[in-house]
Amino acid sequence: MRIGAGWASACAVVVWFGAAHAADVPLARVPVVKAPPGAAAVADWSGFYVGAHVGAVASDNAWTSASGPVLALPPQPLPFYGHGVSGNAISGFQAGYNFQAGRFVYGLEADASFGTIGGVAGCLGGAFACTTRMDDLWTVAARFGFAASDFLLYAKAGAAWADVKRRMASGGASAVLDGSETRAGWLIGLGAEYAFLPGLSAKIEYDYADFGSRSLAMTDQFGATSDVTVGQTAHLVKVGLNYRLGAASISAAPAPGVPLPQWSWTGVYIGAQAGGGFGRNQWESANGALLAVSSSGGFPGNGDSSGLFGGGQIGANLQVGRWVLGVEASAAAADIGGYAKCATNVVVGINFVCHNAITSLGTVAGRFGQSWGNLLIYGKAGAAWATGNSEAQQSGFASRFTESGTHWGWMTGTGLEYALSQNLSAFVEYNHVDFGMRDTRYADQFGNASVVGFNQKLDLVKAGINYRLGWGAPMLEAGAATPLFVKAPTLPLGWSVEAGTRYWGSSGRMQKDLNDNTSPSRLNSRLIYANQTGHSLESFVRFDHTSGVFAKANLGLGHLVGGQLNDEDFPNLVTYSNTISNMRNGRLAFGSADVGYNFINDGGRKLGGFVGYRSLYQTGNGFGCLQIATDTTCGVTTPSRFLGLSETESWRGVALGFNVRAPLSERLRLEVDAAYLPYVNRAGFDNHWFRADINPQAETGHGWGTQFEAILSYAVTDRFSVGVGGRYWYFATNSASTIFPGETAVAPMQFYSERYGGFVQTSYKFGDVETAEAASRGIAKAPPQTAPVNWTGLYVGASVGSGWGRTTYADPFPTAPTGDRVDMGGALLGGQIGANYQFGDLVTGAEASANWANISGTNTCFGVYPDPVTAGFNCGSRIDAIGAFTARGGYAFDRTLLYVKGGAAWDRQQDQFNTIGVGGSILTNTRTNWGWTVGGGLEYALAPAWSMALEYKYFDFGASSVFSTSAPPALAGVNLAPQNNRLQTVSLGVNYKLGDWMSAFRD
Structure with a gap:
C-alpha cells in the first residue's frame, strides 16, 4: 500500500503536469532574442x-x-589487511x-x-x-x-x-x-x-x-x-x-530596445512532489532485555536506509526586488527503510536484525532565494518529522521488540524552481534531514523492554510542481494589462536543455559464485537473487550545443519488491543444499554522466560518441528459508517474516558509447544509447543474518559491463514531450574475491548482475528549438526532406550492442528442483557489409555481419546426481564471436526503412562442465555452432551517405557439439554439452553507403 501510494503520487505529478501545461501554455511564442552576430559578450570571471x-x-x-x-x-596468525x-x-x-x-x-x-x-x-x-x-x-x-x-x-x-x-x-x-x-x-x-x-x-x-x-x-x-x-x-x-556577487542584473536587456518581463513570485501555492531518500540508521546503545541477549555489550549496529516518497506541499512567497522570502509545509507518504546487524552474541554466534521503516515524513521550513526572471534559486531550513516503526528480532528467538511513533529533527536544503506559465512552476530540490540521537523504548510481546539509542540521517531528492492560487500572479509590469506569454529562458545562442522524469519498471538478477580458497577451481556456493521486480523514479537532463557538443546525466532511486533467492552449497552440512527464500524490501539506485560530440549534427539528426561514468547500487533481501534438496539446512522451514540473506552491491565504471537521435516525423523522435564499460569496480557485502560470523562478509572485484537504451518520444508541443523506452544493463567481474573469518587465503568469486525493463517519461525543453519553423508551428519538426532517400547501393558499417540468452542441458538424472539451464548476458562489438536494391517503396538486400562478443553465464547442472554428497555440478558457456548471413526486405518512407531479416548464423562458443567435486577436472569444449537467425529493425538516413540502424535479432544455434567424461562412472557417456543454445541481441549500427551498385547496369 505504501508503494502504491508513492506511485500514485508520482503518476499524479506526470498527469497534472501534462494537463496543466496543455491548459496554460499558448502556442504563440515570444521570439527568442538573439544577440547580433559577433556581438556576444564574453563573461568576466573576476570577483x-x-x-x-x-x-x-x-x-x-x-x-x-x-x-x-x-x-x-x-585465532593467530592471521593477516590484518582489508580493502x-x-x-x-x-x-x-x-x-x-x-x-x-x-x-x-x-x-x-x-x-x-x-x-x-x-x-x-x-x-x-x-x-x-x-x-x-x-x-x-x-x-x-x-x-x-x-x-x-x-x-x-x-x-x-x-x-x-x-x-x-x-x-x-x-x-x-x-x-x-x-x-x-x-x-x-x-x-x-x-x-x-x-x-x-x-x-x-x-x-x-x-x-x-x-x-x-x-x-x-x-x-x-x-x-x-x-x-x-x-x-x-x-x-x-x-x-x-x-x-x-555584484554581477549585472538579469533585468538587463539582451539587445537594445527589447525589455525583459518583470516576474513576481509573490503568492500562495499548492503542489505535488515525488522523490527518493537515502541515508544511515545507527542503533548505538541499549539496556535491559536487548543488552542482555548481547554478549558483553556487543549491541551497536548500523546500516543504509533508502526508499521512495510522494505527497504534496503548501506555501507562500513574498518577493522584494529580486529576493524571495517564503514559508512552506510538506507531507508525503513514504516507504524508506533499512536493516542492520545488532545485539550480537558471539558465544553462540547469532545476532538480532534491527529494522527501521518510515511510512510518512514532512517538513516545515522557511525559504530564501533570488529570482532570475522566471527561475528561482533558493535555500531552505526548518523542522522535519517522520512517522514510522522499528523492530529487532532474531530467527529462533520468540521475542520481537518493536517501537513506533513520530519523531522530529531539523532540515536544510536547496532547490531550483522554474515558472512554466503564469501559475504553474516545476522544481527540483535536495534536502538533508537529521533526526539526531534519541532514546526509544522497544518492547516485546512478553513485556520485556529496552531503551535503545537510535540515530538517523536522510538525504532527500525530489521533483514536483506548484500551482499559484491567483494572488500575486506574475505580470509584465505593475498594472499592465498584457498577459505574460509562457517563455522558456533565453539561453545563450546555440544552447538547448532537455530535462524530465521517468518511471522505470524492471526485472533482474544478482548472482555470485564462490570458489574454495584452498582449491580455487572448486565451486563451494552459489546464490542467485532472481526475478527481482523493480520500480524506480528517475530524473534526467541533456545539454546540446549547435557545435555538436552535448552532455547528459540521470539519477534514479527505487525499490526491489519481489523475486526468489536460491542458495546452493556443494555440499553443505551433510549433502548438496539448495534453499529458496522469498524476496522483498530491496533497494535500487543508479546514475550516469556523459560528455560527447556529435559527428553528424544536422538539425534534429544527431550521431555522436561519448565518454561517461556509470553507477549502480542495489540490495536484495531474502526472507525465510526452505530446503528443496537433501541437506538438513532449513529442513525445518524458517518463516518468511525472518530476514535470512542479503546482498548489497555497487558497480562503478567508465562508459564508452554512441548516441543517436533520429526525427522520424514532425512529432516523433527515436533516440538510442549504446555503451560498453571496459572497466568497472564492484564492491559489496553479504549479510548472513542467521550467522554473526559472516555478517557482513566484504567482497571486492572488478570487471566490465554493457548498457543499451532506446526511447521513442512524441512532441506534444515544441517543448513538452512524452515517451516510452526500454533498457538493458549487464555487469560481470573478471576478478573478485572475499576472505572468510580465520582464513589466510582469499576465496575467488564471480559476480553477474543483470537488469532490464521499460519506462515512460515526460520532458521539457529549454532554450533553442531545432528550427524556426518548429517554433512557429509549435512542434518538434524534423528538418524538411529535400529529396527522397535512395537505399540502393553497397554499404559497410559498425555496430555496438548487448545480448542475452539461455542454454539448457539434458539432465539424465531425476528432474532437479532448479538449474539445468544457464542465463547468459553481455556485450557485442562488430561490423557489417551489405547491399540494398530499392524498387518503389520496397527494399530488398543481403548482409554479412561479424561481432566480437563477451556473453557468458553459469549455473548448476545435475542437482539430483545419484551421490547427494557430490551432487550439483557447475556448468556454463561463454560466446566470444557471433556472425550471420542474412537476407532482408523492408518498406521505405521519407528517411526511414522498416525491415525484417533472416538467414544463417554462427557463434564461437566455449562450454564448461566442472567435475572437480567428484575428483575430476574442469572440462571444456570450444566449437563453432551453426544455426539460424531472424529479426528486424529500423534504419534511418542521417546524412546522404550515413544511416543508423536499431536492430533486434533472435538466434537459435541448436545443440553444442557433444563432449563427455568417463569418470565418475555415473557420468560415463553422458552428454555434458548444452542441448540447445538460444540468444537475443539488440544493437545500434552505423552504416556508410559506398555508392549505387546498380548504376553501372542502368548506364
Missing part, C-alpha cells in the same frame, strides 16, 4: 562568488596494519574569488561537502567487518583556468580534510572498536564552468583527494585501545551553481 553543489564520492579504504589488544582477539570501497551522494556549498587577466583566470576556492559515505572491508583474516563512514569533506584549493567566451576550463590543487568515523565489529569477538578523526590530505582536480546568465554559472568538476596512510587509536566498549593504520583516497564528481 567573489558563492554557490552550491551536489555529486557523488567513491572512497578507497585500505586497512593495512594494527597493533594492540585487537590482534589477540581472533573496501565506500560511496554515496554528497551535497554542499562553495565560495571563492577569481581574478581574470586576458583569457587567464586565477582564483582561490573553499568548499564543504556533506553526506553519509560508508563502506566495509574484511580485516584480520575476515574476522572483523571494518567499516568507514565519511560525513564531511572540506577543501581549499587554488584554481587556474582559461576562459573561452562563456566557458571556463580550469585545474585546481590544494588541501583537503575529511571527518571520518571507523568501526571494527566481529561476530566472533565481543569487542566493538570505534575511532574518529579529522584527516588532512591533498587534492587535485579538473573542471568546466559555463556562465549562462550574468553572474550565474554552472560547473562540473572531478577531484582526487589523497589522505595518506596513518595510525588511528580505536577503543572498544571495555576501554581497550588498539592502533590501526588506514590509508584512504577519494574520487569526487560534483555538479554545481555559482553566483558572482
Whole structure:
C-alpha cells in the first residue's frame, strides 16, 4: 500500500503536469532574442562568488596494519589487511574569488561537502567487518583556468580534510572498536564552468583527494585501545551553481530596445512532489532485555536506509526586488527503510536484525532565494518529522521488540524552481534531514523492554510542481494589462536543455559464485537473487550545443519488491543444499554522466560518441528459508517474516558509447544509447543474518559491463514531450574475491548482475528549438526532406550492442528442483557489409555481419546426481564471436526503412562442465555452432551517405557439439554439452553507403 501510494503520487505529478501545461501554455511564442552576430559578450570571471553543489564520492579504504589488544582477539596468525570501497551522494556549498587577466583566470576556492559515505572491508583474516563512514569533506584549493567566451576550463590543487568515523565489529569477538578523526590530505582536480546568465554559472568538476596512510587509536566498549593504520583516497564528481556577487542584473536587456518581463513570485501555492531518500540508521546503545541477549555489550549496529516518497506541499512567497522570502509545509507518504546487524552474541554466534521503516515524513521550513526572471534559486531550513516503526528480532528467538511513533529533527536544503506559465512552476530540490540521537523504548510481546539509542540521517531528492492560487500572479509590469506569454529562458545562442522524469519498471538478477580458497577451481556456493521486480523514479537532463557538443546525466532511486533467492552449497552440512527464500524490501539506485560530440549534427539528426561514468547500487533481501534438496539446512522451514540473506552491491565504471537521435516525423523522435564499460569496480557485502560470523562478509572485484537504451518520444508541443523506452544493463567481474573469518587465503568469486525493463517519461525543453519553423508551428519538426532517400547501393558499417540468452542441458538424472539451464548476458562489438536494391517503396538486400562478443553465464547442472554428497555440478558457456548471413526486405518512407531479416548464423562458443567435486577436472569444449537467425529493425538516413540502424535479432544455434567424461562412472557417456543454445541481441549500427551498385547496369 505504501508503494502504491508513492506511485500514485508520482503518476499524479506526470498527469497534472501534462494537463496543466496543455491548459496554460499558448502556442504563440515570444521570439527568442538573439544577440547580433559577433556581438556576444564574453563573461568576466573576476570577483567573489558563492554557490552550491551536489555529486557523488567513491572512497578507497585500505586497512593495512594494527597493533594492540585487537590482534589477540581472533585465532593467530592471521593477516590484518582489508580493502573496501565506500560511496554515496554528497551535497554542499562553495565560495571563492577569481581574478581574470586576458583569457587567464586565477582564483582561490573553499568548499564543504556533506553526506553519509560508508563502506566495509574484511580485516584480520575476515574476522572483523571494518567499516568507514565519511560525513564531511572540506577543501581549499587554488584554481587556474582559461576562459573561452562563456566557458571556463580550469585545474585546481590544494588541501583537503575529511571527518571520518571507523568501526571494527566481529561476530566472533565481543569487542566493538570505534575511532574518529579529522584527516588532512591533498587534492587535485579538473573542471568546466559555463556562465549562462550574468553572474550565474554552472560547473562540473572531478577531484582526487589523497589522505595518506596513518595510525588511528580505536577503543572498544571495555576501554581497550588498539592502533590501526588506514590509508584512504577519494574520487569526487560534483555538479554545481555559482553566483558572482555584484554581477549585472538579469533585468538587463539582451539587445537594445527589447525589455525583459518583470516576474513576481509573490503568492500562495499548492503542489505535488515525488522523490527518493537515502541515508544511515545507527542503533548505538541499549539496556535491559536487548543488552542482555548481547554478549558483553556487543549491541551497536548500523546500516543504509533508502526508499521512495510522494505527497504534496503548501506555501507562500513574498518577493522584494529580486529576493524571495517564503514559508512552506510538506507531507508525503513514504516507504524508506533499512536493516542492520545488532545485539550480537558471539558465544553462540547469532545476532538480532534491527529494522527501521518510515511510512510518512514532512517538513516545515522557511525559504530564501533570488529570482532570475522566471527561475528561482533558493535555500531552505526548518523542522522535519517522520512517522514510522522499528523492530529487532532474531530467527529462533520468540521475542520481537518493536517501537513506533513520530519523531522530529531539523532540515536544510536547496532547490531550483522554474515558472512554466503564469501559475504553474516545476522544481527540483535536495534536502538533508537529521533526526539526531534519541532514546526509544522497544518492547516485546512478553513485556520485556529496552531503551535503545537510535540515530538517523536522510538525504532527500525530489521533483514536483506548484500551482499559484491567483494572488500575486506574475505580470509584465505593475498594472499592465498584457498577459505574460509562457517563455522558456533565453539561453545563450546555440544552447538547448532537455530535462524530465521517468518511471522505470524492471526485472533482474544478482548472482555470485564462490570458489574454495584452498582449491580455487572448486565451486563451494552459489546464490542467485532472481526475478527481482523493480520500480524506480528517475530524473534526467541533456545539454546540446549547435557545435555538436552535448552532455547528459540521470539519477534514479527505487525499490526491489519481489523475486526468489536460491542458495546452493556443494555440499553443505551433510549433502548438496539448495534453499529458496522469498524476496522483498530491496533497494535500487543508479546514475550516469556523459560528455560527447556529435559527428553528424544536422538539425534534429544527431550521431555522436561519448565518454561517461556509470553507477549502480542495489540490495536484495531474502526472507525465510526452505530446503528443496537433501541437506538438513532449513529442513525445518524458517518463516518468511525472518530476514535470512542479503546482498548489497555497487558497480562503478567508465562508459564508452554512441548516441543517436533520429526525427522520424514532425512529432516523433527515436533516440538510442549504446555503451560498453571496459572497466568497472564492484564492491559489496553479504549479510548472513542467521550467522554473526559472516555478517557482513566484504567482497571486492572488478570487471566490465554493457548498457543499451532506446526511447521513442512524441512532441506534444515544441517543448513538452512524452515517451516510452526500454533498457538493458549487464555487469560481470573478471576478478573478485572475499576472505572468510580465520582464513589466510582469499576465496575467488564471480559476480553477474543483470537488469532490464521499460519506462515512460515526460520532458521539457529549454532554450533553442531545432528550427524556426518548429517554433512557429509549435512542434518538434524534423528538418524538411529535400529529396527522397535512395537505399540502393553497397554499404559497410559498425555496430555496438548487448545480448542475452539461455542454454539448457539434458539432465539424465531425476528432474532437479532448479538449474539445468544457464542465463547468459553481455556485450557485442562488430561490423557489417551489405547491399540494398530499392524498387518503389520496397527494399530488398543481403548482409554479412561479424561481432566480437563477451556473453557468458553459469549455473548448476545435475542437482539430483545419484551421490547427494557430490551432487550439483557447475556448468556454463561463454560466446566470444557471433556472425550471420542474412537476407532482408523492408518498406521505405521519407528517411526511414522498416525491415525484417533472416538467414544463417554462427557463434564461437566455449562450454564448461566442472567435475572437480567428484575428483575430476574442469572440462571444456570450444566449437563453432551453426544455426539460424531472424529479426528486424529500423534504419534511418542521417546524412546522404550515413544511416543508423536499431536492430533486434533472435538466434537459435541448436545443440553444442557433444563432449563427455568417463569418470565418475555415473557420468560415463553422458552428454555434458548444452542441448540447445538460444540468444537475443539488440544493437545500434552505423552504416556508410559506398555508392549505387546498380548504376553501372542502368548506364
